[in-house]
Amino acid sequence: MGKKKKQFAIIGLGRFGGSICKELYEMGHEVLAIDMNEDKVNAYAPYSTQTIHANAAEENVLKALGIRNFEYVIVAIGADIQTSILTTLFLKEMNIKNVWVKAQNHYHHKVLEKVGADRIIHPEKDMGVRVAQRLADEKILDYIELSEDYSVVELRATRKLHDKTILELDVRAKYGCTILAVNKEGKVEVAPNPETRIEENNCFVVLGRKRDIQRFEDEGISAAF
Structure with missing residues (x-):
């Protein structure tokens, strides 16, 4: 019996988010890839189930995308700490059970803890x-x-x-x-x-x-x- 397919949403398609997106998709999981940069969205279209060009830091956008249906949401937004925090806050207010977030530094980490991120990742560290x-x-x-x-x-x-x-x-x-x-x-x-x-x-x-x-x-x- 094969492994159960899971549903993942990846927000942010930089090097970190993009690599996660590609790996999960190649493992056979359903992956929704979201980014504000249309070029990145187009680049990862072959490596995801669906790609969306959108600003995930807007609550109405997240709701319209049906983000509540996903088991895991990975917030891999790059240097824009404010957008990362707002997106994480909206996701937790929507009762997403597994929100994993990339942190830029110690202070970013502390705020993400406060807003309820389930797991905080420091890739470089x-x-x-x-x-x-x-x-x-x-x-x-x-x-x-x-x-x-x-x-x-x-x-x-x-x-x-x-x-x-x-x-x-x-x-x-x-x-x-x-x-x-x-x-x-x-x-x-x-x-x-x-x-x-x-x-x-x-x-x-x-x-x-x-x-x-x-x-x-x-x-x-x-x-x-």
Whole structure:
């Protein structure tokens, strides 16, 4: 059975909004793309279910578009902070359940919290953190920050882990971390069983407190060359 199609509205078709629009559409979801710039609207017409040239910061426009019918609305408006805030406010007043908004800075973030944005995104900051983590530690393949304390990290197994089972590693008891998945030559095992054996250069995904994951890296992964 295939994944259930969802309905998304993307407001703002800059680099961030445009990339989300294209990716969601290619995943088979229904995507309404909205922008004030007619050239951008035309450019993303092939990558969306429907495109609309409109000013989403006007409440009557949002209502006319039937925005209430969408499960998710992503406000990806660029540098115009006032328009971003007004659009978010109108969407929440219309009882849209999932309003995700791109924030330009800390002050923009604080106002978006006040008007009820369900999730606030800092694309440059988030990507900067992920790149910095990968640059600083060659064992890290990817990094996702869940909160100030917790993160999900994709790591590469060193020879210190070679031919050891999940049970033998006992990561949860020793370090307070959980191995969520193991990728062995492109074959991913989610929630691996205790007898799953890890080999050098396999990739695996770990969830835990940042300090515990760091301790696991330092003590459990680092190979003595």
